[in-house]
Amino acid sequence: MRDVAIIGIGNTKFGEMWSRSFRDLVVEAGAGAVEDAGIDGSDIDALYGGNMSAGRFVEQEHIGALIADYAGLATMHIPSVRVEAACASGGLALRQAIMAVASGWHDIVIAAGVEKMTDVTSDALTDIIVSASDREWEGMAGATFPSLYAMIANLHMRRYGTTREELAMVAVKNHHNATMNPKAQFQSEISIEAVINSSVVSDPLTILDCSPITDGAAAVILAPAEDAKKYTDCPVYVKASTQASDTIALHDRRDITTLDATVHAVKKAYEQTGLSPKDIDLAEVHDCFTIAEILAIEDLGFVKKGEGGKATKSGMTALDGEIPVNPSGGLKACGHPLGATGIKQANEVVLHLRGDAGRRQVEGAEVGLTHNVGGTGGTAIVHIFSR
Amino acid sequence: MRDVAIIGIGNTKFGEMWSRSFRDLVVEAGAGAVEDAGIDGSDIDALYGGNMSAGRFVEQEHIGALIADYAGLATMHIPSVRVEAACASGGLALRQAIMAVASGWHDIVIAAGVEKMTDVTSDALTDIIVSASDREWEGMAGATFPSLYAMIANLHMRRYGTTREELAMVAVKNHHNATMNPKAQFQSEISIEAVINSSVVSDPLTILDCSPITDGAAAVILAPAEDAKKYTDCPVYVKASTQASDTIALHDRRDITTLDATVHAVKKAYEQTGLSPKDIDLAEVHDCFTIAEILAIEDLGFVKKGEGGKATKSGMTALDGEIPVNPSGGLKACGHPLGATGIKQANEVVLHLRGDAGRRQVEGAEVGLTHNVGGTGGTAIVHIFSR
Numbered sequence: 001m002r003d004v005a006i007i008g009i010g011n012t013k014f015g016e017m018w019s020r021s022f023r024d025l026v027v028e029a030g031a032g033a034v035e036d037a038g039i040d041g042s043d044i045d046a047l048y049g050g051n052m053s054a055g056r057f058v059e060q061e062h063i064g065a066l067i068a069d070y071a072g073l074a075t076m077h078i079p080s081v082r083v084e085a086a087c088a089s090g091g092l093a094l095r096q097a098i099m100a101v102a103s104g105w106h107d108i109v110i111a112a113g114v115e116k117m118t119d120v121t122s123d124a125l126t127d128i129i130v131s132a133s134d135r136e137w138e139g140m141a142g143a144t145f146p147s148l149y150a151m152i153a154n155l156h157m158r159r160y161g162t163t164r165e166e167l168a169m170v171a172v173k174n175h176h177n178a179t180m181n182p183k184a185q186f187q188s189e190i191s192i193e194a195v196i197n198s199s200v201v202s203d204p205l206t207i208l209d210c211s212p213i214t215d216g217a218a219a220v221i222l223a224p225a226e227d228a229k230k231y232t233d234c235p236v237y238v239k240a241s242t243q244a245s246d247t248i249a250l251h252d253r254r255d256i257t258t259l260d261a262t263v264h265a266v267k268k269a270y271e272q273t274g275l276s277p278k279d280i281d282l283a284e285v286h287d288c289f290t291i292a293e294i295l296a297i298e299d300l301g302f303v304k305k306g307e308g309g310k311a312t313k314s315g316m317t318a319l320d321g322e323i324p325v326n327p328s329g330g331l332k333a334c335g336h337p338l339g340a341t342g343i344k345q346a347n348e349v350v351l352h353l354r355g356d357a358g359r360r361q362v363e364g365a366e367v368g369l370t371h372n373v374g375g376t377g378g379t380a381i382v383h384i385f386s387r
Numbered sequence: 388m389r390d391v392a393i394i395g396i397g398n399t400k401f402g403e404m405w406s407r408s409f410r411d412l413v414v415e416a417g418a419g420a421v422e423d424a425g426i427d428g429s430d431i432d433a434l435y436g437g438n439m440s441a442g443r444f445v446e447q448e449h450i451g452a453l454i455a456d457y458a459g460l461a462t463m464h465i466p467s468v469r470v471e472a473a474c475a476s477g478g479l480a481l482r483q484a485i486m487a488v489a490s491g492w493h494d495i496v497i498a499a500g501v502e503k504m505t506d507v508t509s510d511a512l513t514d515i516i517v518s519a520s521d522r523e524w525e526g527m528a529g530a531t532f533p534s535l536y537a538m539i540a541n542l543h544m545r546r547y548g549t550t551r552e553e554l555a556m557v558a559v560k561n562h563h564n565a566t567m568n569p570k571a572q573f574q575s576e577i578s579i580e581a582v583i584n585s586s587v588v589s590d591p592l593t594i595l596d597c598s599p600i601t602d603g604a605a606a607v608i609l610a611p612a613e614d615a616k617k618y619t620d621c622p623v624y625v626k627a628s629t630q631a632s633d634t635i636a637l638h639d640r641r642d643i644t645t646l647d648a649t650v651h652a653v654k655k656a657y658e659q660t661g662l663s664p665k666d667i668d669l670a671e672v673h674d675c676f677t678i679a680e681i682l683a684i685e686d687l688g689f690v691k692k693g694e695g696g697k698a699t700k701s702g703m704t705a706l707d708g709e710i711p712v713n714p715s716g717g718l719k720a721c722g723h724p725l726g727a728t729g730i731k732q733a734n735e736v737v738l739h740l741r742g743d744a745g746r747r748q749v750e751g752a753e754v755g756l757t758h759n760v761g762g763t764g765g766t767a768i769v770h771i772f773s774r
Contacts, residue, residue, distance in 0.1 A: 001491055021523075032740045055442040059526070061518040062473035065765030068632045069521075069639070077651040079630035080766070081479060082471045086449035092468060096483065103490030104388055131448040134456075136408075139446070243466035252456070264464040378452030379467070 001102045003225035005235040006385070008037025008365040014216035014335030015185040022058045023070040024114035029217035029340075030071050030112050037221040037231050041072055044221075045106040049078040050093030050113035051339035056128045058116055059072045067112060079106075086132035087273030087288060089113060090342025091372030091381035093242045094220065101222045102196040113344070114217035115337035125213060129338075132375040134249035146210055146289065148250055148376050150202035156257045159306070162294065164204055166309030170290035171208050171332050173318055178329025180360035183369035185214055187296040195290075202234035210292040214335035220350070224346045234354045239270035239367075240384040259377035266371070271370035272302070277301035280323060280384075281365040282352055285346035286373035287330040294319075296371055297325060300382075319360060321387070327352065327360045342372035346383060390612035392622040393772070395424025396734040401603035401722030402572040408570070409445045409503035410457040416604035416727075417458050424608040424618050428459055431608075432493040434467040437480030438726035443515045445503055453575045454499060466493075474675060476500060477729025478759030478768035481607065482628045488609045491675055497587035500731070501604035502724035506593035512600060516725075519678040519762040533597055535551065535637055535763050537589035540678035543644045544591070549681065551591055553696030556584035558595050558719050560705055565716025567747035572722030579632035588659050596677040601722035605730035609735070613648075621741045622759035626754075627656035627771040649686040653758070656769045657688075658686035664688035664690040667710060667771075668752040669739055671732035673760035680704075683758055684712060685771075706747060714739065714747045729759035733770060740774045 010024050010032025022030075026049070034041055049067045054060045064080035073080070085092040090113030097111035117125065130139040133148055156162045172192055178184035195208040228235035244264035250256050270276060277300065285300065287293035294308035302323050303311040311317060315323035328334040329340055330349040349368030351357040370383045397419025399412050407415075413436070417516055436454045441447045451467035460467070472479040479501030484498035504512065508598045517526040520535055543549050559579055565571035582595040615622035631651035637643050657663060664687065672687065674680035681695035689710050690698040698704060704712035715735040718728055736755030738744040757770045 023523075053442050053448050055440050055515075055518055057515070058522065059518055060522040061440050061471060061515075062635060062762045062765055064472050064479075064519070065632050065635045065761060066521070069635045069765065074632050074634045074639075074765070075633040077648060080472075081630075082633045083449060084469045084471060085467075087450050092451075096468065099486060099490055099492055102492070102716070103486055105486055105489070125608055127446070128442075131446055133449070134453070135445065135447040137409075191490065218501050243468075244464040244637060245452050245467045246464060247461045248449060248452045248456045252461075261464060265719075298491055374452060375449045378456065 001125055002104060004098050004101045004222050004238045005225040005228035006220050006350055007223045007228050007231040007235055008033040008221035009350050010036060010219045011183055011344055011347050012217050012218045013183050013375050014214050015335060016090050017119050017215040019271060020215065022054060022114060025116060025217040026067050026112050026114040029071050029219040030110060033110060033219035033221045039108065039221065039231060043075060043108050044073060044078060044110050046078055046109045047073060047135045048093040048097040048111045049082045050342060051082055051087035052084055052086050052089045052115060052203055053128050053131065057120055085379040086374035087338045088342055088372040088374035088379045088381050089339040094343055094346055095243055095381055097222055097327040098238055098241045101224060107224060109222045110219055111343060112217060113220040113340035113342055115339040117213045117337060118215050139250050144202065146201040146205055149193055149206045149289040149291055153204055156291060161259060164196055165192055167209060167290040168192045169312045170293045171286060174326050174330040174332040175285060177319055177327050177360055178333035179356065181207050181329050181334055184329040186333045186335055205289055211288045211331035211336035214337040216335060216340045216349050218340045220346055224250035234369050236350045236353045236385050236387065239386050240272045242268040245375050245379055248375060250376050255343060259295055259299050259373065259380060260379035261377050262296065262371065265380045265382040266300050269384050273384055275306035275384065280369045282324045282327055283369040283371065284328060284348050285325055285371040287326060287332050288336060300371060306365065324362045327362060331375055342381060345370035349385050353385060389491060391485050391488045391609055391625045392612040392615035393737055394495050394610045394615050394618040394622055395420040395608035396737050397423060397606045397613060398570055398731055398734050399604045401601050401724060403505050403601040407602065409441060410499060412503060412602060412604040413454050413499050413501040413666035414457050418496060420497060420608045423667050425607065426495065426618060428532050429463060430495050431460060431465060431497050433465055433487055433496045434460060435480040435484040435498045437729060438469055439471055439473050439476045439502060440515050440518065443757055444507055447654035453760050472766040473761035474725045475727040475729055475759040475766045475768050477524065477682045481730055481733055482630055482768055484609055485625055485628045488611060494611060495566040496609045498730060499606040500727035500729055502726040503602050504600045504724060505602050505740050509687035509749045524636050531589065533592055534589040536676040536678055537592045540591055543678060546644060548688040549696035550582055552579055553700045554596060554677040555579040556699045557674060558582050561674060561717040561719040564706055564714050564747055565720035567745065568716050568721055571716040572599055573720045592676055595659055597721035598675045598718035601724040602726055603722060603724035603727045605727045605734050607733055609731055623740045623772050623774065624738045626773050627659045629655040630768045632766055633764050635762060637763050645692065646682055646686050646760065646767060648764050649683065649758065649765035652767045652769040656771050660771055662771060666754055667756045668754050669711045669749040670756040670758065671735050672712055672717060674719050675723060676712060677751060687758060711749045714749055732757035732759060736772050740772060
């Protein structure tokens with residue numbers, strides 16, 4: 001197997017993009033990545049598209065063919081593959097694209113993630129997002145997605161003493177980071193009080209504990225590592241790409257305050273690279289709700305189980321902390337177009353490893369990690385990248 | 388890269404399975420394949436699931452995690468990947484699973500395809516299936532899926548003199564084959580007159596020119612070819628796995644009487660194997676409509692462009708013909724659970740290469756081909772297998 005490098009990245013602005021269609025968004029991200037890599041579209045050998053639910057959001061399936069077509073690649077008849085793992089669809093597209101290059105089946109591969117979420121009613125939105133959980137045993141019983149994470153939050157608070165303020169600090173930190181990210185959906189500071197006093201969605205989570213509804217797309221171009229310097233002076237190398245699954249429903253888990261899929265995926269990633277949490281200079285993690293970032297930093301090994309809230313409050317995960325988490329603003333403030341998120345996370349790490357992250361740059365970053373979760377942890381995907 | 392073999396297959400009965408859920412179906416197919424391979428579930432390293440539109444058919448996404456969970460594999464935390472390419476989702480899952488083994492990332496991999504189509508109204512069905520075509524430029528303009536293939540049929544008839552009887556012969560042949568397939572949805576003979584005189588769906592296609600609405604699932608177990616004999620006395624080897632794309636909308640094609648995606652995919656498959664159409668002993672092709680089988684046998688090189696109708700009428704593609712096509716009964720009579728079809732096709736070829744196809748056995752079959760199409764040809768996937 002070959003080593004793989006990222007030679008180009010592209011990202012739309014994230015937000016409520018009323019004037020842009022699903023097609024517009026993914027083509028803009030892809031074209032940006034092609035331009036960034038300095039290649040021509042005709043150099044691309046295969047395409048992997050990550051998308052959760054275009055079938056319901058825009059009533060379109062056959063997403064691989066659609067993206068290839070609207071990107072002008074269909075006339076080259078390249079293989080184009082859509083993958084789906086709910087909110088981890090982007091990370092999964094990246095992983096499959098890496099496999100395609102590593103295997104030698106393809107040389108230059110583009111992975112693009114996209115979701116256009118704002119063209120449906122809010123009732124439909126709630127229902128579509130529930131389809132990431134177990135429809136028959138969770139959704140049909142009345143669970144919404146925030147209510148599932150609220151159960152996790154309640155147990156985490158009770159068992160480990162995690163406080164309401166600590167949860168809120170995740171949102172405050174990520175909003176602060178997003179003020180330095182021109183592509184972020186919310187580029188404004190918020191306060192702990194604002195989070196706690198905003199409308200309750202599912203107790204204890206308020207609207208400001210939840211990632212927003214977002215349109216957006218992101219893309220990366222991959223090449224064999226040995227060829228990467230032909231295309232760019234600053235390739236970013238894929239050191240690990242791992243994935244694990246778990247029961248889709250929360251009630252079947254051994255413990256809902258740990259996402260075992262994350263634990264298993266990151267364990268493999270550390271084993272494959274010989275790295276430990278101490279070696280990670282920054283991480284983009286899956287903060288679909290504030291509690292999710294607390295689970296993530298625990299399950300990824302940055303802090304001990306139960307200490308995620310305190311660590312967040314202490315500033316350990318701030319941009320100038322020991323391990324900056326979600327410099328992009330995370331799902332919370334950069335936005336969470338479901339299928340795009342996993343690839344946006346990789347783009348963010350690439351910017352830092354290149355030294356191109358502007359005002360939010362993590363100085364001297366050499367190694368970055370991304371962590372993308374599907375549903376409430378039925379899927380977790382971890383990538384480790386280095387300069 | 389490693390060579391890959393199929394060591395086990397499983398298939399549910401295809402049909403209107405009112406008493407079986409999406410989950411029941413895919414678990415039955417997977418368990419059948421595991422039993423056939425003589426392995427234990429705990430031997431499985433990764434899962435690939437092919438499914439077109441569970442998001443709309445059963446309001447469930449996150450299909451990889453769901454299948455792994457209900458198959459009892461989630462507690463092993465294996466990577467589980469859902470892929471989608473409309474009606475070619477099964478073939479695509481197989482191809483990605485082959486890549487996973489060929490690359491060395493995984494050893495024992497299961498690919499499972501599933502669709503549960505009969506839990507929605509017929510209006511919803513029509514609308515969901517249109518999402519395999521270009522929603523904005525075809526579906527929104529009023530095109531149904533049969534109407535798109537009817538346009539292809541009309542032009543093929545006008546340009547090449549293909550007759551109504553020749554189209555009907557595809558259905559008659561495939562129904563005849565299905566009488567010998569206990570897993571087929573329709574195990575009954577039909578006549579040319581019955582096809583021509585049944586209700587018109589979109590002129591010239593009648594209801595008996597169309598593949599039915601079907602519930603079903605199919606699975607295969609893959610292993611490195613070098614290990615295959617450890618598991619089975621009759622491994623079937625993957626000789627080629629190729630995929631090509633085309634514009635998603637018909638009106639953007641250079642010629643709608645040829646599926647260029649098929650032409651490009653099979654060209655690569657013949658190049659990779661050094662085989663030619665003459666070397667293929669049987670083929671399972673994508674006859675979602677009768678005209679589609681005629682295009683397929685032309686585009687795959689079994690007959691010259693324009694001669695597919697005559698060849699079918701002559702008996703060339705019958706079970707005792709020069710190149711038996713769709714011995715299973717094809718999509719037309721075996722049934723077409725969208726995401727399962729591509730894997731069912733592989734299962735059928737495996738049965739013949741093992742000599743286990745019962746009354747429909749193609750005697751002495753050494754090499755078989757499968758051809759799975761997404762939409763009206765935005766995706767085509769070709770596999771060649773040998774004993």
